[in-house]
Amino acid sequence: MSKLKIAIQKKGRLSEKTLLLLQECNIRYPNGGDILKSESSNFPIELLFLRDDDISKYVAANLADIGIIGENVYREAKQEVDLIEYLGFASCRLSLAIPRHFEYKGLSFFQNKKIATSYPNILENFLYKRGITASIEFISGSVEIAPSIGLADAICDIVSSGSTLMANGLKEVEKIIDSQAVLIANPRLSIKKKKTLDELTFRIKAVLKAKENKYILLNAPNDKIKDIIKILPGMKSPTLLPLANKNWSSLHSVIQEDQFWKIIDELKQAGAEGILVAPIEKMIF
Numbered sequence: 030m031s032k033l034k035i036a037i038q039k040k041g042r043l044s045e046k047t048l049l050l051l052q053e054c055n056i057r058y059p060n061g062g063d064i065l066k067s068e069s070s071n072f073p074i075e076l077l078f079l080r081d082d083d084i085s086k087y088v089a090a091n092l093a094d095i096g097i098i099g100e101n102v103y104r105e106a107k108q109e110v111d112l113i114e115y116l117g118f119a120s121c122r123l124s125l126a127i128p129r130h131f132e133y134k135g136l137s138f139f140q141n142k143k144i145a146t147s148y149p150n151i152l153e154n155f156l157y158k159r160g161i162t163a164s165i166e167f168i169s170g171s172v173e174i175a176p177s178i179g180l181a182d183a184i185c186d187i188v189s190s191g192s193t194l195m196a197n198g199l200k201e202v203e204k205i206i207d208s209q210a211v212l213i214a215n216p217r218l219s220i221k222k223k224k225t226l227d228e229l230t231f232r233i234k235a236v237l238k239a240k241e242n243k244y245i246l247l248n249a250p251n252d253k254i255k256d257i258i259k260i261l262p263g264m265k266s267p268t269l270l271p272l273a274n275k276n277w278s279s280l281h282s283v284i285q286e287d288q289f290w291k292i293i294d295e296l297k298q299a300g301a302e303g304i305l306v307a308p309i310e311k312m313i314f
């Protein structure tokens with residue numbers, strides 16, 4: 030009974046990346062299409078494959094110990110579970126959208142209107158805080174269809190690229206929350222399970238950190254090294270190795286993925302040559 034039970038989405042937008050993350054954490058499990066429960070062969074964890082809407086309820090009720098869901102579903106469910114870690118995938122937002130041909134001048138648009146959504150709690154709280162009274166129509170999916178069939182005046186739903194809104198003649202007018210996949214946990218885990226969770230989050234952090242960063246190697250004349258080091262925001266200080274040509278050195282460091290292009294340009298200007306950039310598998314501090 031001491032195995033940590035993790036509830037993950039059986040099939041949908043979160044499934045593939047959730048399983049990939051577990052693999053990157055070196056957690057192996059039997060991979061069978063219709064199996065709804067499987068045990069890892071090399072980590073004390075059991076996987077439960079569920080509908081994402083049920084996961085926080087199961088975690089709160091101790092039927093599962095931890096789970097991976099969208100932050101939108103976590104906030105909507107209002108269950109007594111802890112948010113342990115942001116996981117950086119399934120990025121999207123929950124937004125209000127209206128038929129494209131309507132003029133939008135602000136939130137008062139929604140006063141006394143009917144809004145269709147699968148997120149009634151988040152929406153109700155958002156409108157209440159802004160003093161808007163609207164009627165909320167709960168529907169569990171295909172929300173974007175609601176205005177065109179006369180079910181509602183507007184919708185509140187997940188938006189990512191915006192193509193579903195556009196395809197259904199709608200426009201996004203207010204963002205309510207940003208969302209990404211999160212790891213949640215029952216707040217009262219046994220000491221043993223808490224230890225397994227700590228081990229898992231340690232691995233997850235190492236994997237996520239590595240994704241944010243790149244390993245960079247470059248060559249430069251010795252008299253340029255000082256300037257180049259100033260540009261490189263290394264983990265501590267960059268590694269410096271002599272080259273066969275004694276006037277040159279090789280410099281190794283780690284840079285953030287999002288600063289990548291800016292820094293590459295600066296490095297070239299400062300005299301760096303033969304720049305190599307490589308992915309990092311794990312980063313541990």
Ligand SMILES: Nc1ncnc2c1ncn2[C@@H]1O[C@H](COP(=O)(O)OP(=O)(O)OP(=O)(O)O)[C@@H](O)[C@H]1O
Nearest residue numbers: 038041042043080081082099102119120121187189
């Ligand atoms: N277009 C999108 N881009 C990025 N992330 C998304 C997108 N749509 C949904 N998500 C995120 O992925 C989660 C799961 O979405 P999905 O559409 O698979 O849910 P679902 O249809 O309710 O699945 P289930 O059958 O498990 O109930 C959402 O709660 C949200 O956090």
Ligand SMILES: O=P(O)(O)OC[C@H]1O[C@H](OP(=O)(O)OP(=O)(O)O)[C@H](O)[C@@H]1O
Nearest residue numbers: 042170171187188189190191192193194
């Ligand atoms: O802005 P976009 O990139 O178009 O993405 C948004 C759409 O993605 C999700 O639905 P999904 O495709 O997962 O189908 P679902 O209704 O079965 O959940 C969400 O419910 C939106 O409808």
Ligand SMILES: [Mg+2]
Nearest residue numbers: 080081082083
């Ligand atoms: Mg669902």
